[in-house]
Protein backbone atom coordinates (compact mmCIF):
# COMPACT_ATOMS: atom_id res chain seq x y z
CA UNK A 1 0.00 0.00 0.00
CA UNK A 2 1.17 3.52 -0.63
CA UNK A 3 -0.43 6.92 -0.59
CA UNK A 4 0.31 10.58 -0.04
CA UNK A 5 -1.86 12.85 2.04
CA UNK A 6 -1.76 16.63 2.28
CA UNK A 7 -4.35 18.88 3.92
CA UNK A 8 -3.02 22.12 5.42
CA UNK A 9 -6.32 23.78 6.38
CA UNK A 10 -7.14 24.39 10.07
CA UNK A 11 -10.76 23.37 10.47
CA UNK A 12 -13.13 24.75 13.11
CA UNK A 13 -16.66 23.33 13.19
CA UNK A 14 -19.07 24.60 15.82
CA UNK A 15 -21.94 26.93 16.56
CA UNK A 16 -20.83 30.58 16.81
CA UNK A 17 -17.63 29.44 15.14
CA UNK A 18 -16.33 32.83 14.00
CA UNK A 19 -16.61 34.43 17.43
CA UNK A 20 -15.27 31.40 19.29
CA UNK A 21 -12.22 30.95 17.08
CA UNK A 22 -11.28 34.52 16.32
CA UNK A 23 -7.72 33.94 17.53
CA UNK A 24 -7.20 31.99 14.30
CA UNK A 25 -7.65 35.29 12.39
CA UNK A 26 -5.53 37.45 14.67
CA UNK A 27 -2.20 36.38 13.22
CA UNK A 28 -3.15 36.71 9.55
CA UNK A 29 -2.57 40.46 9.29
CA UNK A 30 -4.03 43.88 9.96
CA UNK A 31 -6.18 44.36 6.85
CA UNK A 32 -8.63 41.93 5.23
CA UNK A 33 -10.59 41.80 1.99
CA UNK A 34 -13.98 40.18 2.56
CA UNK A 35 -15.30 38.47 -0.58
CA UNK A 36 -19.01 37.59 -0.80
CA UNK A 37 -21.89 37.16 -3.20
CA UNK A 38 -24.34 39.99 -3.70
CA UNK A 39 -26.82 39.40 -0.88
CA UNK A 40 -26.84 36.20 1.14
CA UNK A 41 -23.85 36.84 3.45
CA UNK A 42 -25.52 40.00 4.71
CA UNK A 43 -28.80 38.18 5.25
CA UNK A 44 -27.62 35.03 7.03
CA UNK A 45 -25.54 36.82 9.67
CA UNK A 46 -22.12 35.60 8.52
CA UNK A 47 -20.92 38.99 7.26
CA UNK A 48 -22.00 40.80 10.44
CA UNK A 49 -20.39 38.13 12.63
CA UNK A 50 -17.14 38.46 10.72
CA UNK A 51 -17.13 42.27 10.83
CA UNK A 52 -17.77 42.24 14.59
CA UNK A 53 -14.82 39.94 15.20
CA UNK A 54 -12.49 41.85 12.87
CA UNK A 55 -13.40 45.10 14.65
CA UNK A 56 -12.71 43.47 18.01
CA UNK A 57 -9.32 42.33 16.72
CA UNK A 58 -8.59 45.81 15.24
CA UNK A 59 -8.25 44.28 11.79
CA UNK A 60 -9.49 46.76 9.19
CA UNK A 61 -11.58 45.37 6.34
CA UNK A 62 -13.09 46.19 3.00
CA UNK A 63 -15.85 44.37 1.18
CA UNK A 64 -15.97 43.03 -2.38
CA UNK A 65 -19.55 41.78 -2.69
CA UNK A 66 -19.83 41.32 -6.43
CA UNK A 67 -19.22 37.61 -6.87
CA UNK A 68 -21.84 36.05 -9.15
CA UNK A 69 -22.71 32.35 -9.35
CA UNK A 70 -20.07 30.39 -11.29
CA UNK A 71 -17.75 33.40 -10.98
CA UNK A 72 -15.96 34.69 -14.05
CA UNK A 73 -12.19 35.15 -14.13
CA UNK A 74 -12.91 38.85 -14.75
CA UNK A 75 -14.69 39.08 -11.39
CA UNK A 76 -11.71 37.42 -9.72
CA UNK A 77 -9.35 39.93 -11.36
CA UNK A 78 -11.58 42.85 -10.29
CA UNK A 79 -11.61 41.67 -6.68
CA UNK A 80 -7.83 41.33 -6.77
CA UNK A 81 -7.43 44.93 -8.01
CA UNK A 82 -9.40 46.17 -5.00
CA UNK A 83 -7.27 44.02 -2.70
CA UNK A 84 -4.04 45.33 -4.22
CA UNK A 85 -5.16 48.99 -4.10
CA UNK A 86 -6.01 48.57 -0.43
CA UNK A 87 -2.89 46.55 0.40
CA UNK A 88 -4.76 43.81 2.23
CA UNK A 89 -2.89 41.09 4.11
CA UNK A 90 -5.45 38.32 3.73
CA UNK A 91 -8.73 37.40 2.06
CA UNK A 92 -11.94 36.10 3.69
CA UNK A 93 -14.34 34.25 1.38
CA UNK A 94 -17.86 33.99 2.79
CA UNK A 95 -20.65 32.24 0.92
CA UNK A 96 -21.24 29.30 -1.29
CA UNK A 97 -18.57 27.83 -3.53
CA UNK A 98 -18.67 30.85 -5.81
CA UNK A 99 -17.36 33.47 -3.33
CA UNK A 100 -15.00 30.96 -1.68
CA UNK A 101 -13.50 29.98 -5.05
CA UNK A 102 -13.28 33.63 -6.12
CA UNK A 103 -11.49 34.46 -2.86
CA UNK A 104 -8.86 31.83 -3.68
CA UNK A 105 -8.13 33.27 -7.12
CA UNK A 106 -8.08 36.79 -5.67
CA UNK A 107 -5.53 35.73 -3.04
CA UNK A 108 -3.21 34.41 -5.78
CA UNK A 109 -3.50 37.56 -7.91
CA UNK A 110 -2.90 39.85 -4.93
CA UNK A 111 0.29 37.96 -4.09
CA UNK A 112 1.43 38.03 -7.72
CA UNK A 113 0.97 41.42 -9.41
CA UNK A 114 2.95 40.10 -12.40
CA UNK A 115 0.30 37.43 -13.10
CA UNK A 116 -2.93 38.27 -14.94
CA UNK A 117 -6.23 36.55 -15.65
CA UNK A 118 -4.69 34.57 -18.48
CA UNK A 119 -1.26 33.64 -17.13
CA UNK A 120 -2.78 32.43 -13.85
CA UNK A 121 -3.93 29.27 -15.68
CA UNK A 122 -0.53 28.45 -17.13
CA UNK A 123 1.89 29.53 -14.37
CA UNK A 124 2.90 26.66 -12.14
CA UNK A 125 2.77 26.51 -8.34
CA UNK A 126 1.72 30.07 -7.51
CA UNK A 127 1.48 30.92 -3.82
CA UNK A 128 -1.06 33.29 -2.30
CA UNK A 129 -1.85 35.51 0.66
CA UNK A 130 -3.73 33.70 3.46
CA UNK A 131 -7.37 32.76 2.89
CA UNK A 132 -10.14 32.24 5.42
CA UNK A 133 -13.23 30.38 4.17
CA UNK A 134 -16.71 30.46 5.70
CA UNK A 135 -19.19 28.22 3.84
CA UNK A 136 -22.85 29.26 3.88
CA UNK A 137 -24.08 26.48 1.60
CA UNK A 138 -23.53 22.79 2.34
CA UNK A 139 -22.22 21.37 -0.89
CA UNK A 140 -18.94 22.38 -2.42
CA UNK A 141 -16.52 21.71 0.44
CA UNK A 142 -14.44 24.48 -1.13
CA UNK A 143 -13.40 25.57 2.38
CA UNK A 144 -11.09 22.52 2.52
CA UNK A 145 -10.14 22.02 -1.13
CA UNK A 146 -7.40 23.54 -3.25
CA UNK A 147 -9.68 24.04 -6.27
CA UNK A 148 -10.95 27.33 -7.61
CA UNK A 149 -13.41 26.88 -10.46
CA UNK A 150 -14.11 29.91 -12.67
CA UNK A 151 -16.00 30.64 -15.88
CA UNK A 152 -13.88 31.61 -18.86
CA UNK A 153 -16.11 33.21 -21.50
CA UNK A 154 -13.42 33.33 -24.17
CA UNK A 155 -12.99 29.57 -24.06
CA UNK A 156 -16.67 28.95 -23.29
CA UNK A 157 -15.87 26.70 -20.34
CA UNK A 158 -15.76 26.48 -16.56
CA UNK A 159 -12.37 25.41 -15.38
CA UNK A 160 -10.11 25.08 -12.39
CA UNK A 161 -7.40 27.74 -12.06
CA UNK A 162 -4.92 24.88 -11.88
CA UNK A 163 -3.23 26.15 -8.72
CA UNK A 164 -3.07 24.49 -5.29
CA UNK A 165 -4.95 27.04 -3.18
CA UNK A 166 -5.92 25.74 0.26
CA UNK A 167 -7.58 28.10 2.74
CA UNK A 168 -5.48 28.53 5.86
CA UNK A 169 -8.55 28.56 8.10
CA UNK A 170 -12.03 27.09 7.54
CA UNK A 171 -14.79 28.25 9.89
CA UNK A 172 -17.90 26.06 9.66
CA UNK A 173 -21.13 27.09 11.38
CA UNK A 174 -24.33 25.39 10.25
CA UNK A 175 -26.45 28.30 11.48
CA UNK A 176 -25.58 30.20 8.30
CA UNK A 177 -27.26 27.46 6.27
CA UNK A 178 -30.46 27.45 8.37
CA UNK A 179 -32.40 29.68 6.01
CA UNK A 180 -31.07 28.29 2.75
CA UNK A 181 -34.07 27.97 0.43
CA UNK A 182 -35.14 24.40 -0.24
CA UNK A 183 -33.95 24.34 -3.86
CA UNK A 184 -30.43 25.56 -2.96
CA UNK A 185 -30.34 23.06 -0.07
CA UNK A 186 -31.12 20.27 -2.53
CA UNK A 187 -28.78 21.46 -5.31
CA UNK A 188 -25.84 21.83 -2.96
CA UNK A 189 -26.54 18.56 -1.10
CA UNK A 190 -26.41 16.78 -4.45
CA UNK A 191 -23.05 18.47 -5.12
CA UNK A 192 -21.72 17.10 -1.81
CA UNK A 193 -23.08 13.66 -2.69
CA UNK A 194 -21.42 13.84 -6.12
CA UNK A 195 -18.04 14.63 -4.56
CA UNK A 196 -18.37 11.61 -2.28
CA UNK A 197 -19.51 9.38 -5.15
CA UNK A 198 -16.93 10.56 -7.69
CA UNK A 199 -14.13 10.42 -5.13
CA UNK A 200 -15.13 6.87 -4.16
CA UNK A 201 -15.36 5.55 -7.73
CA UNK A 202 -12.09 7.22 -8.72
CA UNK A 203 -8.80 5.89 -10.06
CA UNK A 204 -6.97 7.72 -7.26
CA UNK A 205 -8.68 6.34 -4.14
CA UNK A 206 -6.74 5.60 -0.97
CA UNK A 207 -7.72 4.36 2.50
CA UNK A 208 -7.98 7.92 3.85
CA UNK A 209 -10.38 9.10 1.16
CA UNK A 210 -12.55 6.01 1.59
CA UNK A 211 -12.99 6.95 5.27
CA UNK A 212 -14.44 10.31 4.29
CA UNK A 213 -16.66 8.83 1.61
CA UNK A 214 -18.06 6.04 3.72
CA UNK A 215 -18.88 8.42 6.59
CA UNK A 216 -20.48 10.73 4.04
CA UNK A 217 -22.62 7.94 2.55
CA UNK A 218 -23.79 6.99 6.06
CA UNK A 219 -24.85 10.62 6.62
CA UNK A 220 -26.81 10.58 3.35
CA UNK A 221 -28.52 7.33 4.35
CA UNK A 222 -30.26 9.34 7.11
CA UNK A 223 -30.45 12.65 5.24
CA UNK A 224 -32.34 11.44 2.13
CA UNK A 225 -35.49 11.37 4.26
CA UNK A 226 -35.03 15.02 5.30
CA UNK A 227 -34.25 16.11 1.77
CA UNK A 228 -37.26 14.34 0.29
CA UNK A 229 -39.64 15.62 2.96
CA UNK A 230 -38.21 19.12 3.40
CA UNK A 231 -37.46 18.44 7.06
CA UNK A 232 -34.73 20.95 7.71
CA UNK A 233 -33.79 20.24 11.31
CA UNK A 234 -30.72 21.67 13.01
CA UNK A 235 -29.19 18.18 13.08
CA UNK A 236 -29.78 17.80 9.35
CA UNK A 237 -28.12 21.16 8.65
CA UNK A 238 -25.07 20.19 10.70
CA UNK A 239 -24.87 16.78 9.05
CA UNK A 240 -25.06 18.28 5.55
CA UNK A 241 -22.30 20.77 6.36
CA UNK A 242 -20.21 17.88 7.67
CA UNK A 243 -20.93 15.71 4.62
CA UNK A 244 -20.01 18.63 2.38
CA UNK A 245 -16.73 19.13 4.23
CA UNK A 246 -15.95 15.39 4.09
CA UNK A 247 -16.57 15.44 0.34
CA UNK A 248 -14.17 18.38 0.09
CA UNK A 249 -11.48 16.62 2.12
CA UNK A 250 -11.94 13.63 -0.14
CA UNK A 251 -11.79 15.37 -3.55
CA UNK A 252 -8.83 17.43 -2.34
CA UNK A 253 -7.02 14.07 -2.58
CA UNK A 254 -8.80 12.28 -5.42
CA UNK A 255 -10.29 15.11 -7.53
CA UNK A 256 -13.76 14.65 -8.94
CA UNK A 257 -14.54 12.59 -12.03
CA UNK A 258 -16.79 12.42 -15.08
CA UNK A 259 -20.04 13.99 -13.77
CA UNK A 260 -18.25 17.13 -12.59
CA UNK A 261 -16.37 17.67 -15.82
CA UNK A 262 -19.40 16.85 -17.97
CA UNK A 263 -21.62 18.91 -15.67
CA UNK A 264 -19.46 22.03 -15.93
CA UNK A 265 -20.30 22.09 -19.64
CA UNK A 266 -24.04 21.91 -18.88
CA UNK A 267 -23.68 24.73 -16.36
CA UNK A 268 -21.82 26.90 -18.83
CA UNK A 269 -24.10 26.39 -21.83
CA UNK A 270 -27.44 25.48 -20.27
CA UNK A 271 -27.25 27.36 -16.95
CA UNK A 272 -27.90 24.17 -14.97
CA UNK A 273 -26.96 24.83 -11.29
CA UNK A 274 -23.68 23.11 -10.40
CA UNK A 275 -25.05 20.43 -8.05
CA UNK A 276 -27.92 19.48 -10.34
CA UNK A 277 -25.60 19.25 -13.32
CA UNK A 278 -23.67 16.51 -11.53
CA UNK A 279 -26.80 14.90 -10.09
CA UNK A 280 -28.58 14.61 -13.40
CA UNK A 281 -25.63 12.60 -14.80
CA UNK A 282 -24.98 10.47 -11.73
CA UNK A 283 -27.20 7.46 -12.41
CA UNK A 284 -25.98 6.87 -15.96
CA UNK A 285 -22.40 7.49 -14.82
CA UNK A 286 -22.76 4.76 -12.18
CA UNK A 287 -24.46 2.42 -14.67
CA UNK A 288 -21.49 2.80 -17.03
CA UNK A 289 -19.21 0.88 -14.65
CA UNK A 290 -18.28 -2.62 -15.79
CA UNK A 291 -16.85 -3.50 -12.40
CA UNK A 292 -19.69 -2.73 -9.97
CA UNK A 293 -17.96 -3.70 -6.74
CA UNK A 294 -17.42 -0.20 -5.37
CA UNK A 295 -20.74 1.07 -6.68
CA UNK A 296 -22.50 -1.78 -4.86
CA UNK A 297 -20.61 -1.10 -1.64
CA UNK A 298 -21.48 2.58 -1.82
CA UNK A 299 -25.18 1.84 -2.36
CA UNK A 300 -25.12 -0.61 0.52
CA UNK A 301 -23.75 2.04 2.93
CA UNK A 302 -26.42 4.45 1.73
CA UNK A 303 -29.05 1.81 2.55
CA UNK A 304 -30.06 1.39 -1.10
CA UNK A 305 -30.50 -1.80 -3.10
CA UNK A 306 -29.74 -0.59 -6.59
CA UNK A 307 -28.65 2.33 -8.75
CA UNK A 308 -32.31 2.71 -9.69
CA UNK A 309 -33.20 3.27 -6.01
CA UNK A 310 -30.73 6.15 -6.00
CA UNK A 311 -32.19 7.28 -9.33
CA UNK A 312 -35.70 7.36 -7.84
CA UNK A 313 -34.50 9.64 -5.01
CA UNK A 314 -32.63 11.94 -7.40
CA UNK A 315 -35.63 12.09 -9.73
CA UNK A 316 -37.80 13.29 -6.90
CA UNK A 317 -35.25 15.91 -5.88
CA UNK A 318 -34.28 17.17 -9.32
CA UNK A 319 -37.09 18.90 -11.14
CA UNK A 320 -35.27 19.84 -14.27
CA UNK A 321 -35.69 19.42 -17.96
CA UNK A 322 -32.63 20.43 -19.97
CA UNK A 323 -33.52 21.64 -23.43
CA UNK A 324 -30.80 19.98 -25.48
CA UNK A 325 -30.35 18.39 -28.92
CA UNK A 326 -28.36 15.35 -30.06
CA UNK A 327 -26.07 17.70 -32.00
CA UNK A 328 -25.31 19.70 -28.87
CA UNK A 329 -24.56 16.52 -26.97
CA UNK A 330 -22.10 15.45 -29.66
CA UNK A 331 -20.47 18.88 -29.44
CA UNK A 332 -20.22 18.85 -25.65
CA UNK A 333 -18.83 15.31 -25.63
CA UNK A 334 -16.15 16.37 -28.12
CA UNK A 335 -15.23 19.37 -25.95
CA UNK A 336 -15.12 17.10 -22.92
CA UNK A 337 -12.80 14.43 -24.33
CA UNK A 338 -10.57 17.00 -26.08
CA UNK A 339 -8.65 17.25 -22.79
CA UNK A 340 -7.58 13.74 -21.80
CA UNK A 341 -7.06 14.96 -18.22
CA UNK A 342 -10.82 14.99 -17.89
CA UNK A 343 -10.91 11.20 -18.31
CA UNK A 344 -7.87 10.27 -16.30
CA UNK A 345 -9.61 9.82 -12.94
CA UNK A 346 -12.03 7.27 -14.32
CA UNK A 347 -10.79 3.81 -13.33
CA UNK A 348 -12.06 2.05 -16.47
CA UNK A 349 -11.40 2.45 -20.20
CA UNK A 350 -13.75 5.11 -21.53
CA UNK A 351 -14.08 7.12 -24.75
CA UNK A 352 -16.33 9.59 -26.53
CA UNK A 353 -19.01 6.98 -27.32
CA UNK A 354 -19.57 6.26 -23.63
CA UNK A 355 -19.58 9.99 -22.81
CA UNK A 356 -22.21 10.62 -25.49
CA UNK A 357 -24.19 7.68 -24.12
CA UNK A 358 -24.15 9.05 -20.54
CA UNK A 359 -25.28 12.49 -21.75
CA UNK A 360 -28.01 11.03 -23.97
CA UNK A 361 -29.47 8.61 -21.45
CA UNK A 362 -29.41 11.31 -18.76
CA UNK A 363 -30.82 14.19 -20.77
CA UNK A 364 -32.91 12.94 -23.69
CA UNK A 365 -35.68 11.36 -21.64
Ligand code: NAP
Nearest residue numbers: 037038039040069070096097098136137140142145147149
Ligand atom coordinates in the same frame (compact mmCIF):
# COMPACT_ATOMS: atom_id res chain seq x y z
P1 NAP B 1 -23.09 29.62 -5.10
O1 NAP B 1 -22.97 29.85 -6.56
O2 NAP B 1 -21.97 30.04 -4.24
O3 NAP B 1 -24.42 30.30 -4.55
C1 NAP B 1 -25.68 29.95 -5.10
C2 NAP B 1 -26.76 30.84 -4.55
O4 NAP B 1 -26.95 30.57 -3.17
C3 NAP B 1 -26.45 32.32 -4.66
O5 NAP B 1 -27.60 32.96 -5.14
C4 NAP B 1 -26.16 32.74 -3.24
O6 NAP B 1 -26.53 34.09 -2.98
C5 NAP B 1 -27.06 31.81 -2.47
N1 NAP B 1 -26.67 31.55 -1.08
C6 NAP B 1 -25.46 31.21 -0.59
N2 NAP B 1 -25.52 31.00 0.75
C7 NAP B 1 -26.80 31.25 1.11
C8 NAP B 1 -27.49 31.22 2.37
N3 NAP B 1 -26.88 30.85 3.50
N4 NAP B 1 -28.82 31.51 2.37
C9 NAP B 1 -29.46 31.86 1.22
N5 NAP B 1 -28.86 31.90 0.01
C10 NAP B 1 -27.54 31.59 -0.05
O7 NAP B 1 -23.46 28.07 -4.88
P2 NAP B 1 -22.61 26.78 -4.51
O8 NAP B 1 -23.37 25.65 -5.06
O9 NAP B 1 -22.26 26.77 -3.08
O10 NAP B 1 -21.25 26.95 -5.33
C11 NAP B 1 -21.17 26.59 -6.68
C12 NAP B 1 -19.81 26.97 -7.21
O11 NAP B 1 -18.79 26.26 -6.50
C13 NAP B 1 -19.64 26.60 -8.68
O12 NAP B 1 -18.94 27.61 -9.36
C14 NAP B 1 -18.84 25.32 -8.61
O13 NAP B 1 -18.09 25.07 -9.78
C15 NAP B 1 -17.96 25.59 -7.43
N6 NAP B 1 -17.43 24.38 -6.77
C16 NAP B 1 -16.19 24.44 -6.22
C17 NAP B 1 -15.63 23.35 -5.58
C18 NAP B 1 -14.27 23.45 -4.96
O14 NAP B 1 -13.75 22.48 -4.46
N7 NAP B 1 -13.64 24.60 -4.99
C19 NAP B 1 -16.35 22.14 -5.50
C20 NAP B 1 -17.63 22.10 -6.06
C21 NAP B 1 -18.16 23.22 -6.67
P3 NAP B 1 -25.46 35.31 -3.01
O15 NAP B 1 -24.91 35.35 -4.41
O16 NAP B 1 -26.25 36.50 -2.63
O17 NAP B 1 -24.38 34.97 -2.00
Ligand code: FE
Nearest residue numbers: 140191260274
Ligand atom coordinates in the same frame (compact mmCIF):
# COMPACT_ATOMS: atom_id res chain seq x y z
FE1 FE C 1 -18.90 20.25 -7.04
